[in-house]
Amino acid sequence: MDTPSVRAHTLRQKYPQKHNHYNFADFFQFNESEGTIADWNGSRNILTSEDFIIGLLEGLEEEVGAASAAVMYSIGVEWGKQDSLFFDQWFEREYKVSPQQANLMFLLETWWWPFTAQGWGRWEIDMADRQQGFMFINLFDSAVARTLGDVGKPVCYLYAGLYAGFFTEMVRKQLSCIEIQCYSMGETYCKFLLGAKERIDAAAFWLNEGATAIDIEKRLRSGEPLS
Amino acid sequence: MLSQLQTLVREVDGRYATDTELLFLQNYLQTARLRFSAYQKIQKAEKDIIRQVKQKLKATNPKLLRRGKVDFSAKWQRDAVSGLRFCAHALLVADEEGLEENFLLWFQSVMRSFKAQKSCDITYKAMQDIVRQYLTPQEAELFCPILAQARLLLGQ
Amino acid sequence: MSEPARLHALNHQKQDPLSVSDFFGQFNWYGSPLLSPESLDIAGTPYETVGQFFSTFPWQQSTTVLSSDDWEAFSNDEVTNPIEDDTLTLEDLSALF
Numbered sequence: 149m150d151t152p153s154v155r156a157h158t159l160r161q162k163y164p165q166k167h168n169h170y171n172f173a174d175f176f177q178f179n180e181s182e183g184t185i186a187d188w189n190g191s192r193n194i195l196t197s198e199d200f201i202i203g204l205l206e207g208l209e210e211e212v213g214a215a216s217a218a219v220m221y222s223i224g225v226e227w228g229k230q231d232s233l234f235f236d237q238w239f240e241r242e243y244k245v246s247p248q249q250a251n252l253m254f255l256l257e258t259w260w261w262p263f264t265a266q267g268w269g270r271w272e273i274d275m276a277d278r279q280q281g282f283m284f285i286n287l288f289d290s291a292v293a294r295t296l297g298d299v300g301k302p303v304c305y306l307y308a309g310l311y312a313g314f315f316t317e318m319v320r321k322q323l324s325c326i327e328i329q330c331y332s333m334g335e336t337y338c339k340f341l342l343g344a345k346e347r348i349d350a351a352a353f354w355l356n357e358g359a360t361a362i363d364i365e366k367r368l369r370s371g372e373p374l375s
Numbered sequence: 376m377l378s379q380l381q382t383l384v385r386e387v388d389g390r391y392a393t394d395t396e397l398l399f400l401q402n403y404l405q406t407a408r409l410r411f412s413a414y415q416k417i418q419k420a421e422k423d424i425i426r427q428v429k430q431k432l433k434a435t436n437p438k439l440l441r442r443g444k445v446d447f448s449a450k451w452q453r454d455a456v457s458g459l460r461f462c463a464h465a466l467l468v469a470d471e472e473g474l475e476e477n478f479l480l481w482f483q484s485v486m487r488s489f490k491a492q493k494s495c496d497i498t499y500k501a502m503q504d505i506v507r508q509y510l511t512p513q514e515a516e517l518f519c520p521i522l523a524q525a526r527l528l529l530g531q
Numbered sequence: 532m533s534e535p536a537r538l539h540a541l542n543h544q545k546q547d548p549l550s551v552s553d554f555f556g557q558f559n560w561y562g563s564p565l566l567s568p569e570s571l572d573i574a575g576t577p578y579e580t581v582g583q584f585f586s587t588f589p590w591q592q593s594t595t596v597l598s599s600d601d602w603e604a605f606s607n608d609e610v611t612n613p614i615e616d617d618t619l620t621l622e623d624l625s626a627l628f
């Protein structure tokens with residue numbers, strides 16, 4: 149089923165097989181007469197500045213204080229869920245193959261490319277530990293973290309929720325995600341842990357105790373009991 | 376040159392460009408004939424170039440094109456032709472930056488998904504050697520660095 | 532080779548850097564008769580007119596694509612099909628959690 153503005157992207161209409169379309173000029177279609185921006189996959193987009201991110205985060209903190217982290221995470225989860233449904237459609241439309249039948253890495257890279265085009269950052273999936281039931285996602289140039297700068301605490305709850313929501317839908321299992329390393333804590337990139345709830349809860353606990361990302365990685369890999 | 380032209384258009388809004396800002400155009404025009412002739416030679420020789428690169432690949436490591444029952448030749452050929460054409464286009468318009476943003480960065484992620492880095496590394500190394508048969512040294516001096524850029528990004 | 536290095540290599544024969552205005556001044560844009568070669572300060576003016584400059588390009592006068600473009604039509608289906616036994620799919624990922 150086509151989304152309303154999928155026909156608004158004239159380059160895609162003309163060259164539907166041009167899979168390399170993620171640079172700014174190709175990915176976004178500015179429809180001046182309508183005053184809208186459509187992306188290659190037919191989603192409506194808006195342009196915002198860092199003020200939007202700051203406004204969102206600070207506004208939320210004003211309203212709910214420390215609970216803002218949980219709220220951002222929930223927003224992310226819902227976003228990831230909705231996006232996975234959208235992705236199901238456009239991936240198959242683009243490559244004529246269902247997500248279930250596709251090469252996993254190719255599928256995931258393809259999911260993230262629009263996010264990169266939109267300015268959310270580049271990522272890297274680390275599946276080295278998948279046999280143990282968890283994986284890491286490294287994020288470079290987090291829009292939230294680089295907006296807020298070094299504030300001494302992790303801030304990418306929106307992303308953590310996004311990954312949790314998306315992957316939960318894709319693997320059809322309840323997954324959680326937590327940021328264990330953040331640019332806003334002085335690191336060069338952000339690192340997320342994705343896994344089943346118990347694992348993520350354990351990691352959250354260790355984080356609270358002051359464990360670093362490296363500590364957590366070590367403990368997970370050594371198969372340390374979760375409780 | 377194309378990316379630089381776009382930047383120029385943006386930056387000189389409402390004023391005249393300085394000589395320094397126009398230098399890239401001068402440089403482009405000085406190499407333009409070389410670029411055109413190299414581009415057309417590559418286009419004419421494409422089939423031979425790809426055939427020879429394929430032979431080189433097979434000779435270096437047959438497993439890169441065939442693993443067990445699965446034959447990757449057709450896939451490899453399509454990707455190699457694509458790559459060569461994108462590189463030739465970058466040569467024509469002197470836009471290595473555009474090549475990276477419009478093609479190489481995305482294609483790199485695809486190649487990594489399919490664990491084809493080794494294959495790319497050998498492919499683009501071989502391409503650099505083989506195109507020299509068809510180009511003058513000056514033309515090769517323009518084109519081979521572009522292939523090297525592709526090799527660097529896709530081969531890692 | 533970096534872009535500056537490459538351009539430098541191509542320009543290495545020049546004694547003095549030519550300003551952009553001088554470079555474009557070499558072109559006889561309007562095709563008007565030149566006074567004399569000596570009246571032009573710029574050494575080794577390569578072209579008399581813009582037309583002459585562009586006529587030195589190896590245009591092939593072709594409007595059709597060359598036969599080299601005539602590869603078998605690419606099938607994009609091949610892009611995503613798992614082609615090896617050890618290729619992971621979503622199902623594999625799901626099984627791990």
